[in-house]
Amino acid sequence: RIYLDHAAATPVRPEVLRFGMRFLDGFAGNPSTIYREGLEAQAAVARAREQVAALVGASDPGAIVFTSGATESNNIAIRGTALRNKRSGKGVVASAVEHISVLNPAKDLQKSGFAFTQIPVDRYGTIDLDALGTAVTPETVVTSVQYANDEIGTVQPIREVAEIVHDRGGVLHVDATDAAGRMPIDVERDGVDLLTLSGNPLGGPQGTGALYVRPGVRVQPVLVGGGQERGLRPGTEDVFGIACMGEAARLAAAEMPGENERLRAIRDALIAGISEVEDAFLTGHPTERLPHHASFRFSRIEGESIQLAMNAFGIAIATGSACTSRTLEASHVLLAIGLAHAEAHGSMVATLGRSNSMEEVPRIVEAARETVKRLRAITPL
Ligand code: PLP
Structure with missing residues (x-):
């Protein structure tokens, strides 16, 4: 075969599973508690946060928020940023080749009075930078351009995109689901404000993911509940999944x-x-x-x-x-x-x-x- x-779907790496099993097999520990078991869980999540941050060049591991996958990260990035900043403007911009988990939240925001502009691509799938420059205005609260496309493999000129968006005072979200672990991503060098990651393409379990949120970027939660993950992703952490994603990120970066x-x-x-x-x-x-x-x-x-x-x-x-x-x-x-x-x-x-x-x-x-x-x-x- x-x-x-x-x-x-990427096979879960056996060494990742072996590493994570200690947080699944008979383990009880909630990172929000302060007795020994809780501290162990907390340490596992903190370690994973550092590993994921290192994979994408984030100097502050606190900028990583663990989620249930790329769809959730994209939703928090698009909805959360648009709704939190709606007083500054009601424009949302994305490339026409974004994944539906970016396009659909952006389209849905139109029901709340946002204007959504899609930027065309050329025959190779590369974004039209002139059209982007015209579409992004001071009214634009979030712009989303993927690192690379899952269907045609095209990698976007993210640094140039970031320059255009930042020149106009905007916030740039980048969906790096397919690029992470395959390209040397550096959110600080590339000028990325929000970055979507998925754990499975790295060799971690399905249903794991993360969102990098540059310190200072204002995002409101999509789910509300407890204060976990800086309130952006409330709910008891998936310690097993997070630990696995961290280990998978470490291996991906090294290899x-x-x-x-x-x-x-x-x-x-x-x-x-x-x-x-x-x-x-x-x-x-x-x-x-x-x-x-x-x-x-x-x-x-x-x-x-x-x-x-x-x-x-x-x-x-x-x-x-x-x-x-x-x-x-x-x-x-x-x-x-x-x-x-x-x-x-x-x-x-x-x-x-x-x-x-x-x-x-x-x-x-x-x-x-x-x-x-x-x-x-x-x-x-
Ligand atoms: N973004 C991109 C670019 C993808 O390729 C995918 C899945 O293939 C997703 C988001 C959604 O990922 P998930 O279904 O794991 O939430």
Whole structure:
């Protein structure tokens, strides 16, 4: 079996699970208590906070708020910042290729009188910086631009985006779900005010995440309750999940240079091989893309059939985003890069991880070639 869908789900690393198990198996300790067990839980959360902060270059670990994942972090960042600052203005800006967990809270804010502007991207998925410069005004309370896209792998020019947003006095949120652990992120160097992270892509459990909130940025909670996580994410902490996410962040940071180089080589071989298939096209940016990401579209065939045929060859691979696969709508990302509806349906996305090797590439390319040949033979398109 060859597993190529790490963006949808990454295997939990055994060493991460071993580390975290001590906070699950028979453990009782609430970080809000001050007897020994509570202090142990507190220490585990504090350690994880430092590790996650280190992964993204945050000098103050107190700026990290643990959440249940990227969707929650994005919601706190968009809603929480917009609502807290609504007296300064009612504008929200995001790129057209953001994940739906950014776009939907922004659209929802329109019901509360906010104006939401989406910034177009070019055919590679790179944001239009001129359009961004026009859209962000002193009325804009939050601007959201992802670090990299999960469907087409394109990495955005975040430092230039930050300059534009800050020149206009704005707050920049960056969704780094797919980039963290794959790119050297530094919130201070990059000028990021709010940063979304997910624990699973790092090798931690599903349902773990974090939001970096630059000290001084005003955000109101989406959930209200106890004062945990600086009141921004009340509720008893998931000590096991947080400890695992911290350990996964530590390992990802330590291994990033070597592992990225390894994955980039496999990615490039995959791109070279699959691009040879008739009427196959790379989607996303040819060079400014995630090191573990190879995405394609094929004319005249349909993504779901590609996925099923590849599955029969023993290969788990995505067609677009796992999050939209239930709706059967054309991906908003592929439409935003200018594909027609029919073209946007034939997509295939490989996201690599630790289990993948160069030896798998010929089998994947051959399976893709055979899949495309068989599907084209029976397509009514
Ligand atoms: N943001 C991006 C860029 C993603 O790719 C995803 C998931 O694929 C999410 C947010 C949502 O993550 P989750 O479903 O873990 O909340």
